Amino acid sequence: MDPSPALFSYDPFWFVILTLFSLILCILTVILIVRARSVAAILAERSLADLLSSRELFYTLYRNSPVPYLLLLKGGEISLVNDAAVRLFGMTNEELRGKTLFDFLTGDEPAAEQQVEILPSKFRQGAPINNLDCKLVRTDGQTRYILLSLFPVEDKSNPHRGLAALVDITKQKEVDKAKTEFVSLASHQLRTPLASMRWNAELLASPKSGTLNEVQQGYVMKIERAVERMNALIGDFLNMSRLELGMLQAEPTRIVLRDFIAEILRELEVSAEEKHIDLSVDVDLTHITADPNLLHHIVANLISNAVKYTPEEGTIRLRAYEHDGAAIIEVSDNGVGIPEAEQDKLFDKFFRASNAKTTAAEGTGLGLYIVKLAAERLGGTISFASKEGLGTAFTVRLPQ
Amino acid sequence: MAKHILVIDDEQDPRSALAQGLRNEGYEVTEAGDGEEGLAKALEIKPDLIMLDIVMPKMDGLQMLQALREDEWGKNAQILMLTVREEMSGLSKAIELGALDYLIKTNWKLHEIVEKVREKIGTP
Numbered sequence: 283m284d285p286s287p288a289l290f291s292y293d294p295f296w297f298v299i300l301t302l303f304s305l306i307l308c309i310l311t312v313i314l315i316v317r318a319r320s321v322a323a324i325l326a327e328r329s330l331a332d333l334l335s336s337r338e339l340f341y342t343l344y345r346n347s348p349v350p351y352l353l354l355l356k357g358g359e360i361s362l363v364n365d366a367a368v369r370l371f372g373m374t375n376e377e378l379r380g381k382t383l384f385d386f387l388t389g390d391e392p393a394a395e396q397q398v399e400i401l402p403s404k405f406r407q408g409a410p411i412n413n414l415d416c417k418l419v420r421t422d423g424q425t426r427y428i429l430l431s432l433f434p435v436e437d438k439s440n441p442h443r444g445l446a447a448l449v450d451i452t453k454q455k456e457v458d459k460a461k462t463e464f465v466s467l468a469s470h471q472l473r474t475p476l477a478s479m480r481w482n483a484e485l486l487a488s489p490k491s492g493t494l495n496e497v498q499q500g501y502v503m504k505i506e507r508a509v510e511r512m513n514a515l516i517g518d519f520l521n522m523s524r525l526e527l528g529m530l531q532a533e534p535t536r537i538v539l540r541d542f543i544a545e546i547l548r549e550l551e552v553s554a555e556e557k558h559i560d561l562s563v564d565v566d567l568t569h570i571t572a573d574p575n576l577l578h579h580i581v582a583n584l585i586s587n588a589v590k591y592t593p594e595e596g597t598i599r600l601r602a603y604e605h606d607g608a609a610i611i612e613v614s615d616n617g618v619g620i621p622e623a624e625q626d627k628l629f630d631k632f633f634r635a636s637n638a639k640t641t642a643a644e645g646t647g648l649g650l651y652i653v654k655l656a657a658e659r660l661g662g663t664i665s666f667a668s669k670e671g672l673g674t675a676f677t678v679r680l681p682q
Numbered sequence: 683m684a685k686h687i688l689v690i691d692d693e694q695d696p697r698s699a700l701a702q703g704l705r706n707e708g709y710e711v712t713e714a715g716d717g718e719e720g721l722a723k724a725l726e727i728k729p730d731l732i733m734l735d736i737v738m739p740k741m742d743g744l745q746m747l748q749a750l751r752e753d754e755w756g757k758n759a760q761i762l763m764l765t766v767r768e769e770m771s772g773l774s775k776a777i778e779l780g781a782l783d784y785l786i787k788t789n790w791k792l793h794e795i796v797e798k799v800r801e802k803i804g805t806p
Contacts, residue, residue, distance in 0.1 A: 473766045474693045477787045481699035484792040490706040513788055
């Protein structure tokens with residue numbers, strides 16, 4: 283036999299099979315490559331299409347959103363706005379472009395104005411703003427009340443620094459103001475017939491008007507009681523509406539605290555004595571600077587609540603002292619306390635805790651709401667700690 | 683002769699109740715329904731005390747008080763302001779014009795007002 287190279291020692295049959303197999307393999311590979319490339323192409327095409335359509339989608343959303351949007355450049359200059367923004371400002375995109383958003387904004391109260399003044403620097407720092415209550419002044423002079431939110435753009439390479447969203451709340455503010463004014467007007471109108479009822483009931487009960495039998499006297503007493511209740515309620519409504527409308531002019535006065543509190547206690551002593559409640563007063567602060575009306579609301583309300591919601595033979599403690607440049611007034615009791623689940627609603631308008639209604643049938647639910655407004659009007663804060671069945675302690679902090 | 687009080691308020695019902703409460707006490711009381719009428723009656727009767735509301739039609743309490751102070755007798759008339767609204771600005775003007783004091787109607791019971799009157803001008 284010939285010593286031929288291995289390759290050529292194959293049987294021709296197997297050679298053909300091998301070749302065919304390799305060929306098929308090659309063809310398959312080519313097909314796969316071709317298909318893969320087209321799949322990739324298809325995938326690429328589809329995601330590009332998707333991308334294009336979602337960008338379009340987002341742009342459509344942006345343009346048509348009922349919320350005014352403004353894309354801002356580094357210094358707050360307006361770059362691109364949506365249709366709602368055009369309507370809000372009363373200016374076209376071209377007219378708005380280049381103007382600084384912050385130049386249009388202002389605040390009604392000094393606190394809001396302060397917040398608006400620091401906006402440009404906050405924006406430059408990339409700090410987000412959430413629902414800032416402020417006022418927009420248009421170039422035609424019209425104003426709108428808005429909630430401003432600023433969302434910073436993360437991508438530093440993008441010339442845009444943020445997106446501003448402005449929610450127009452002018453209507454809501456108008457409605458709110460109208461409601462408060464209505465309450466004020468109605469309450470004011472109700473006071474005259476109330477004075478009439480009260481005084482005429484007194485005349486009826488007076489021996490100078492004639493003698494009433496016991497039954498009649500009883501009826502008159504009921505009328506008088508109901509009138510007192512209404513009077514208190516209307517007084518609450520009026521105070522509340524005045525505080526809300528910002529009508530109550532706070533006149534800071536230097537008050538001698540001990541005398542001031544003694545006067546309030548004189549009014550409330552009777553109801554405390556009726557329940558044999560031990561009312562102790564610890565005034566470690568000689569003077570306090572505050573508007574006397576507002577301070578009266580706060581102290582009188584907290585004490586009368588304590589008396590109302592503390593059972594017979596209970597204890598109420600009033601403390602006043604100075605701490606860290608602020609006057610602190612604490613009213614604590616060992617009364618019914620406030621259920622934990624209801625504590626976050628305590629200062630809400632008209633809120634009465636579930637156990638409050640069973641302890642004392644009367645109550646408007648306005649007391650603490652007004653106390654909080656009054657404390658805030660005095661530039662201070664109110665907080666509390668309470669445990670149902672153990673008692674409650676309120677702390678009012680008034681910076682001096 | 684009993685001391686004379688002039689009550690000026692446009693709200694008839696509380697006004698007449700107040701007037702009666704004062705009469706029950708022994709004072710002589712005349713009523714007026716607005717500033718104009720009040721001014722005329724004041725100059726005519728020269729009462730020992732004028733109880734005056736602020737908000738009234740035709741001529742309000744402050745205008746009436748101003749006009750009263752221009753009169754020889756009226757200069758020294760004793761005035762007690764009555765009001766429903768706690769309008770500090772109106773009341774401080776009244777005090778400037780020499781009003782003795784003010785009463786916020788809704789805070790006072792009838793017998794308390796009568797006591798206050800007795801405090802200011804003495805018994806009938």
